[in-house]
Amino acid sequence: MRKNLFPLALILTLALSGSMAPQAFSAKTANPSTPHLEVSKAELQDANAVQEVLRDLMAASNRHDLEGVLRHYSPHFSSGDSLSLSDIRGLIKDTWQMFPDIKYSSQIMEIRINGKWATVESLDTATATAKVDPVVSTKPGTMKSRSRGMLYLHRVGKTWEIISDATLFEKATITYGPFDSVNIDVETPEQVFAGDSYTAKVQVDVPAGNIAFATLTQEPLTYPQHSSKDKFRTLSAEKTDLERIFKANATSNNEVVTATVGFTEIGQDDQERPTINLKGILTVVKRVNVIPKSTYKAENPEQAVTRTTADGKVKVESSVQSSPADDNDEGPMDIEPDSP
Numbered sequence: 001m002r003k004n005l006f007p008l009a010l011i012l013t014l015a016l017s018g019s020m021a022p023q024a025f026s027a028k029t030a031n032p033s034t035p036h037l038e039v040s041k042a043e044l045q046d047a048n049a050v051q052e053v054l055r056d057l058m059a060a061s062n063r064h065d066l067e068g069v070l071r072h073y074s075p076h077f078s079s080g081d082s083l084s085l086s087d088i089r090g091l092i093k094d095t096w097q098m099f100p101d102i103k104y105s106s107q108i109m110e111i112r113i114n115g116k117w118a119t120v121e122s123l124d125t126a127t128a129t130a131k132v133d134p135v136v137s138t139k140p141g142t143m144k145s146r147s148r149g150m151l152y153l154h155r156v157g158k159t160w161e162i163i164s165d166a167t168l169f170e171k172a173t174i175t176y177g178p179f180d181s182v183n184i185d186v187e188t189p190e191q192v193f194a195g196d197s198y199t200a201k202v203q204v205d206v207p208a209g210n211i212a213f214a215t216l217t218q219e220p221l222t223y224p225q226h227s228s229k230d231k232f233r234t235l236s237a238e239k240t241d242l243e244r245i246f247k248a249n250a251t252s253n254n255e256v257v258t259a260t261v262g263f264t265e266i267g268q269d270d271q272e273r274p275t276i277n278l279k280g281i282l283t284v285v286k287r288v289n290v291i292p293k294s295t296y297k298a299e300n301p302e303q304a305v306t307r308t309t310a311d312g313k314v315k316v317e318s319s320v321q322s323s324p325a326d327d328n329d330e331g332p333m334d335i336e337p338d339s340p
Contacts, residue, residue: 047111049159050120050153051108053072053153053159054108057072058105062104066089066092066093066096070085070088070092072161072162073085073161074154074162074163077161077162077163077164078164079164079165080149080166081253081254083223087223090224100129101128101129102126102127102128103128105124105125105126106122106123106124109121109122116154116155117152117153117154118152118160119151119152120150120151121149122149122150122151123147123148124147124148124149125145126143126144126172129143130174130176133176136176137176141176141177143174144172145172146170146172147168147287148167149167149168149169149170151164151165152164152166167254168289169190169287170286171284171286171287173283175281176282177280178279179280182205183203183204183205184202184204184284186201186284186286187200187202187203188201189288190287190288190289191289192248192288192290192291193248193290193293194249194252194290197245197246197247198246198247198248199246200243200245200246200257200259202214202216202241202242202243202284203240203241204235206263207263210263210265212235212261212262213261214235215230215231215242215259216230216244216257216258217257217258218255218256219256220249220253220255221253221254221255232260232262235261248288248290249290252292254287254290255287255290256287256288257285257286257288258284259284259285260281261282261284262280262281263278264278264279265279
């Protein structure tokens with residue numbers, strides 16, 4: 001069964017993002033959607049140049065022009081998943097081979113310009129036909145993915161190059177068979193600390209007359225892809241969920257959790273003997289970002305700096321031991337935030 005069809009397509013959606021119609025633009029801290037703030041002519045020109053890069057990137061992606069895509073990347077590109085430009089090249093080729101008709105779309109939420117640097121935040125989607133898999137179905141399936149993240153660009157001369165990216169959320173599905181009326185939910189945290197344990201769960205509403213089976217696996221986001229093995233577990237109207245505890249890797253590599261659910265229909269043949277027919281397979285992949293743990297410890301707890309912002313103020317404690325001249329100090333100083 002094709003339970004490990006991608007993280008390949010999953011981590012491509014953001015890398016091939018871009019849109020014709022941004023929803024907001026900010027230069028440094030200015031945002032033209034707020035009427036009283038002003039943006040310089042140079043900053044608007046930079047924003048327009050970035051948009052032109054994104055339009056060309058999107059067009060090249062949707063016509064599957066590999067060199068047209070890669071020309072917008074810096075030779076020193078490194079993704080938020082620690083993928084190099086060479087990895088991206090291989091990833092794109094593999095994904096387009098797997099999904100020959102894949103199409104990308106994107107909605108830009110904001111473009112931020114700061115001198116020679118730019119950040120683009122966007123919502124990105126991809127759709128494709130999944131090739132016929134004789135083991136699963138005689139008909140093709142569908143692939144859909146959705147993500148939210150950022151592209152980071154640097155201006156080199158008069159052009160802008162993509163130097164890195166970061167993905168905040170990502171989900172992709174491949175469906176074979178009639179799953180539109182079946183409620184399937186996959187629960188995972190969006191981020192965890194490196195080395196910590198976390199729970200993943202798939203919940204399925206099993207239709208009457210059907211038996212469901214499911215797997216739940218964890219894999220690092222790497223290229224080439226490493227596949228995890230797991231056995232299928234039976235679900236029923238009485239047991240509708242599968243839950244597992246995973247331990248995040250200690251090297252802070254982002255991960256994906258993959259849930260594969262299949263449905264079989266129970267029937268009878270002409271001789272009234274029971275039959276079991278596979279009706280379809282659904283694979284859901286969700287990203288789990290793995291955050292490094294801080295190893296910093298203050299040498300002397302009394303020298304630690306504490307900041308509190310719950311009440312809208314910033315409380316700062318001295319990071320040095322008090323001197324006799326400070327004996328009359330009344331303690332931490334409250335600093336009111338600047339007025340708007």
